[in-house]
Amino acid sequence: MTENVSNRTFGWFETADEIITTAEGHTFTCRHVPTNRTYLLRVSTGEVKDGWRTPHNSALELPTVHATVAATAKLYSSSPPDRDFVPEPGGLILPEYHGVLDARYLVPVSAVYRRRGAIPFENLLSIPSALVHIFPFWENLWLLLTSETSLLATSAIPFDVWEDRWQHLVRGSELGRQLFREMPAGLSGRVATRIASIVNSQELGVGPSLEESSIIRLMIATAGKQVTKKQVEASLACPFFRMNTTVHDLHYAVALAALLQPQEWLFQSPLEWLGPTALIIPTIIDGLLAQPSAFPDDSSAFERCPPPDEATLTRFSLFLREPELTVRPYLTLQET
Incomplete structure (x- = not known):
């Protein structure tokens, strides 16, 4: 049945290959078309069988997102408020989850850091x-x-x-x-x-x-x-x-x-x-013209990010996960 939902579009996203299948769900690669960035989308077996048009995976993903946010909160609270957040060598590496807003935009929900002085994209x-x-x-x-x-x-x-x-x-x-x-x-x-x-x-x-x-x-x-x-x-x-x-x-x-x-x-x-x-x-x-600052390589440019509250998490019906822990290039202008 998964062929019905591969290569499907919703909003500014499109699904591609199924890469993992378990009893509870299916994981697809999912491309944000206008930025050409790829994420992981996990949907329940029931939703796949129903041949969804716009996926909703909060029931499936929220427990994992909650666990990640809880671990994030622990990291956040373990560092004195007047000290920059710098990850400990060999420390816990957490997956990064993003809530999908209006099937168009991505909002980080599990980040432990943000660029110092930056405004959240959702504020715009x-x-x-x-x-x-x-x-x-x-x-x-x-x-x-x-x-x-x-x-x-x-x-x-x-x-x-x-x-x-x-x-x-x-x-x-x-x-x-x-x-x-x-x-x-x-x-x-x-x-x-x-x-x-x-x-x-x-x-x-x-x-x-x-x-x-x-x-x-x-x-x-x-x-x-x-x-x-x-x-x-x-x-x-x-x-x-x-x-x-x-x-x-x-x-x-x-x-x-x-x-x-x-x-x-x-x-x-x-x-x-x-x-x-x-x-x-x-x-x-x-x-x-430049790539954004990289974390943790430029950790001094970042500050700790407080974890989201429950109201923030539950407003999302869809979550995507970063596919890897390496830094991926972002769209930039090229000097001529």
Whole structure:
């Protein structure tokens, strides 16, 4: 029966090979598609026989997660609060579990450490994507987009230049849908059709739209003084933050950074167009150029993480486990 659930997708995940079978459950490799990171998914025999669509394994995994969290809590409480957490050589190695949020994001639930100064990724998710549309930067971005799009009517900007600058920002986003609804006057039908094709493209596959992305959320949080520049730097150096950084986020960051470069057709500087919120973009780019800090190799960069409470654990219906204890690379930008 397991062939019915291998190679199945749910949310931003897809299952692959079954690697372990026991009387109580089946373990599959499970890939988080937009980050290309693989985890282990264990589901009950009954659920496999039912041919699940979206897996729920809390009943099966919670006892193991509880045991891991209890051991984590013991490690946490055994170290004086004023001392950095440094693992003892040859000490207990615990599996890392993550709760799955909305079938899209991963939230660590058994970590004994976190990057000092980093903000939890789920804190960013508390910023509603609807808030983006009343964010001043969004209006500035819209004005720049429509200004440059209108220049296509007179060929003041070649279409391939426009496409290179905007394709990742309009593809599948509210920005693109708004452009499609309010196309500037004077564009040829051919140009409008090409823009519509880009807006509706699914080239990158599943992942966050521009307004949902961690890049825009970091910009909003910084502009609203909810986080500082140092917290942005620390967050992008935190493995638990970066495990949710998608290929879409990388494209958004690069595209937004490119808009900061002066162009001959702009009468004002890019910063005058986009406003001071854009000043955090270079910091984001710098963070995404590097791998996050590695634990325990860079243990001085980390602090102890208090274990989650029961309410935090029980809000998840699905848990995934890290497949190995080696450090796996995260998606990063490449310098050119």
